[in-house]
Amino acid sequence: MSASPTPPAHPDGRGLERLLPDIATLQDRLAESGYLTDEGLATALFCAVRLPQPILLEGEAGVGKTQAAKSLAQVLGTPLIRLQCYDGIEAAEAIYEWNYPRQLLAIRLAEAEGTHLREADLFGPDYLVERPLLQAVRHQGPRPAVLLIDEVDRADEEFEAFLFELLAEGTITIPEIGTVKAEVPPVAVLTSNRTRDLHDALKRRCLYHWIDYPDVARAAQIIRLHVPSAAEGLTTGVAAAVQRLRSLDLQKPPGVAEAIDWVGALRLLGVTRLDGDLVARTLGSALKYREDLDVALGRGVSWIGTGD
Amino acid sequence: MTERLAPDLATVAAGFGGLLRAAGVPASTERCSRFAAVVALARPVTVTRLYWLARVTLLDRHDQIDVFDRVFASVFGGAEDVAADRGDTAAPKPPPQTRPGARTRASAQPQAGESDVPTPATTVGSPHERDESGRLLVTASVEERLRHKDFAHYTPEELASLRRLVEELRVVAPRRRARRPTAASSGRRLDLRRTLRRSHRTGGDPVRREYRRRRDRPRRIVLLADVSGSMESYSRVYLHLLQGAVRGTGAEAFVMATRLTRLSRALATGHPDVALGRAAEAAPDWSGGTRLGEALKTFLDDFGRRGMARGAVVVIVSDGWERADPSLLGEQMARLERLAHRVVWVNPRSAAESYEPLVGGMAAALPHVDVLVPGHSLHALDDVLAAVRDASRR
Numbered sequence: 057m058s059a060s061p062t063p064p065a066h067p068d069g070r071g072l073e074r075l076l077p078d079i080a081t082l083q084d085r086l087a088e089s090g091y092l093t094d095e096g097l098a099t100a101l102f103c104a105v106r107l108p109q110p111i112l113l114e115g116e117a118g119v120g121k122t123q124a125a126k127s128l129a130q131v132l133g134t135p136l137i138r139l140q141c142y143d144g145i146e147a148a149e150a151i152y153e154w155n156y157p158r159q160l161l162a163i164r165l166a167e168a169e170g171t172h173l174r175e176a177d178l179f180g181p182d183y184l185v186e187r188p189l190l191q192a193v194r195h196q197g198p199r200p201a202v203l204l205i206d207e208v209d210r211a212d213e214e215f216e217a218f219l220f221e222l223l224a225e226g227t228i229t230i231p232e233i234g235t236v237k238a239e240v241p242p243v244a245v246l247t248s249n250r251t252r253d254l255h256d257a258l259k260r261r262c263l264y265h266w267i268d269y270p271d272v273a274r275a276a277q278i279i280r281l282h283v284p285s286a287a288e289g290l291t292t293g294v295a296a297a298v299q300r301l302r303s304l305d306l307q308k309p310p311g312v313a314e315a316i317d318w319v320g321a322l323r324l325l326g327v328t329r330l331d332g333d334l335v336a337r338t339l340g341s342a343l344k345y346r347e348d349l350d351v352a353l354g355r356g357v358s359w360i361g362t363g364d
Numbered sequence: 365m366t367e368r369l370a371p372d373l374a375t376v377a378a379g380f381g382g383l384l385r386a387a388g389v390p391a392s393t394e395r396c397s398r399f400a401a402v403v404a405l406a407r408p409v410t411v412t413r414l415y416w417l418a419r420v421t422l423l424d425r426h427d428q429i430d431v432f433d434r435v436f437a438s439v440f441g442g443a444e445d446v447a448a449d450r451g452d453t454a455a456p457k458p459p460p461q462t463r464p465g466a467r468t469r470a471s472a473q474p475q476a477g478e479s480d481v482p483t484p485a486t487t488v489g490s491p492h493e494r495d496e497s498g499r500l501l502v503t504a505s506v507e508e509r510l511r512h513k514d515f516a517h518y519t520p521e522e523l524a525s526l527r528r529l530v531e532e533l534r535v536v537a538p539r540r541r542a543r544r545p546t547a548a549s550s551g552r553r554l555d556l557r558r559t560l561r562r563s564h565r566t567g568g569d570p571v572r573r574e575y576r577r578r579r580d581r582p583r584r585i586v587l588l589a590d591v592s593g594s595m596e597s598y599s600r601v602y603l604h605l606l607q608g609a610v611r612g613t614g615a616e617a618f619v620m621a622t623r624l625t626r627l628s629r630a631l632a633t634g635h636p637d638v639a640l641g642r643a644a645e646a647a648p649d650w651s652g653g654t655r656l657g658e659a660l661k662t663f664l665d666d667f668g669r670r671g672m673a674r675g676a677v678v679v680i681v682s683d684g685w686e687r688a689d690p691s692l693l694g695e696q697m698a699r700l701e702r703l704a705h706r707v708v709w710v711n712p713r714s715a716a717e718s719y720e721p722l723v724g725g726m727a728a729a730l731p732h733v734d735v736l737v738p739g740h741s742l743h744a745l746d747d748v749l750a751a752v753r754d755a756s757r758r
Contacts, residue, residue, distance in 0.1 A: 078406065079406055079413065095412060095413065095416055096416045096419070096420075099406070099413065099416035099417055099420055100416070100420040102406060103402045103405070103406070103417065103420055103421065106402075106405055106406075107398070107401060107402065107405070109398065111420075112424070114426055143542070144542060144545075148557065153557070154557065154560075156556040156557065156560055157556075159560065160560075163568055175564075209671075213614075249670060249671075250426070250670050251670045251671025251672070251674075252671060252672070256424075259424040259425075260392065260394065260395075260424070262424070263398070263420050263421055264420065264423050264424045264425070265419075265420050266426045266429060307664075307665065307669065307699075308669075347695070347699075
């Protein structure tokens with residue numbers, strides 16, 4: 057089935073080819089949209105769009121897995137369709153649902169007016185509530201929508217099976233209507249926090265990329281982009297401090313999001329340089345566990361702030 | 365141009381995939397062809413780019429990255445050091461990497477085979493070991509004799525027969541309310557979807573109402589078994605005990621020695637002894653005592669905090685003999701207590717009447733343990749199973 061040696065040609069392959077001829081272009085476009093990537097992530101997203109093939113992104117919380125999908129949609133100039141997974145999510149919430157109250161009303165109305173109502177009328181598009189997966193398949197193009205299936209590890213294992221048809225064939229089957237085939241299959245981005253192992257059958261259908269924490273220089277770039285009004289010394293100082301914190305033995309090492317929050321807090325205080333005293337007062341922006349705060353403060357605030 | 369390249373590319377992609385598989389990364393043919401497809405698509409000009417194309421297409425787990433880096437460096441390294449930024453410059457070639465694993469399997473199998481042969485049946489005097497009723501009879505008598513014997517005093521033959529007994533025991537996890545509802549014929553929440561679908565049978569009138577109801581799901585069971593020194597024979601029993609649950613309800617098993625090793629996958633697919641053998645190979649000073657606190661910390665950092673321990677029943681099999689500073693163990697147990705639904709500690713030493721938890725590690729851990737049970741004999745296993753099954757907290 058999906059083991060075909062050559063991936064199916066994209067309907068709008070040439071349009072995408074023009075938009076994203078190579079990895080460097082995608083990296084530039086993502087940067088223009090405010091999302092800085094390293095070569096690995098750019099390569100991964102490039103493959104996902106151009107093959108096309110669903111991609112599974114994993115990484116620690118706060119490295120920008122969700123943002124990757126959002127920015128990709130921005131670059132493609134297409135809608136981002138998001139499905140947030142949770143324990144107990146079902147087909148009715150993810151794929152489609154019939155609008156039962158409306159169907160009942162139609163039946164009553166037909167009875168009152170004495171008109172004839174066929175079943176096909178009741179199970180037509182008017183009564184169909186489209187949920188994210190169906191929306192993604194129904195997307196008209198010309199460029200593919202980005203379908204973000206967020207935190208797929210939170211859904212039950214049984215739910216993964218609902219995704220197979222869409223991910224492998226780009227189709228969704230509704231018993232009352234038939235199979236809906238995507239004219240322009242969406243670019244599917246799945247994210248996982250690894251709270252459980254995903255099923256091999258799901259992984260088999262996906263490309264895989266592990267997003268690492270950015271290095272200091274890139275982290276500083278990213279912070280600068282989000283908090284442009286912060287002083288240069290503060291931005292690089294916090295980026296380095298966060299890097300140092302990660303080298304400690306913490307339960308939840310601070311991610312990029314925490315670094316941005318931290319710079320935001322410091323800027324609010326009107327600070328232009330990080331020092332030990334400020335670290336002690338604002339460390340709560342970066343570390344969210346009491347034990348982690350103890351470890352970090354035990355190592356010394358001046359070490360966190362300035363490295364010595 | 366792609367056309368002309370194709371055969372070469374296919375060979376390279378398939379060959380590289382073969383090396384990965386030999387090193388333990390299951391790169392399927394499907395993934396290899398994807399790799400070839402993206403190379404044709406992106407036409408990489410640097411080794412770094414090729415590295416990322418390969419990594420994105422050929423892997424599916426974070427923990428494969430290290431092995432992948434080594435294999436990649438051994439094949440494509442030289443021109444440019446791709447693994448430099450990952451700190452793997454002195455990468456050995458993949459074959460030495462694979463051989464220890466292969467040897468383990470080979471050496472562990474005969475050992476498992478020995479204990480697998482139903483010799484105990486013959487030693488207790490049944491010539492008809494294939495005869496079902498005979499086997500049951502023998503089993504019963506063995507069970508009677510072994511019932512109160514400490515696992516540590518079992519002979520190898522007795523251990524083998526014990527396995528059959530243990531495999532018949534059912535580990536039952538307490539249940540939790542699931543988010544996902546199930547269909548019911550009565551209840552409070554009306555299931556409109558099913559009610560209307562059924563109404564087609566009655567001419568469109570919803571005569572029979574259908575309901576949905578919250579369903580129960582079993583909690584996850586996580587076993588952390590200490591396998592250092594004298595604890596090994598006990599842990600072996602508990603791994604056998606849990607094997608059925610790992611296959612059936614997605615329980616998880618880890619062994620703790622000088623470091624933590626996850627055995628769930630090996631248990632689900634293979635023989636517990638083989639799985640243990642492989643873990644032994646991975647941890648060099650197997651019987652040199654345990655760093656319980658560190659192992660527990662690794663578990664919580666890498667697995668527990670992500671969700672494996674949340675709301676789970678955690679069973680720790682250990683004598684609480686901590687080689688390192690017991691305060692770390694205390695801290696980690698406090699973390700575990702906050703995450704888990706229940707913590708059951710199986711300590712065979714506590715079977716002795718004079719036992720008091722004076723060993724540093726055990727004393728530090730005890731305040732955070734819900735139930736402490738000896739679990740040292742077949743008879744005592746009942747208490748363990750009851751403790752696991754019990755849904756209440758403390």
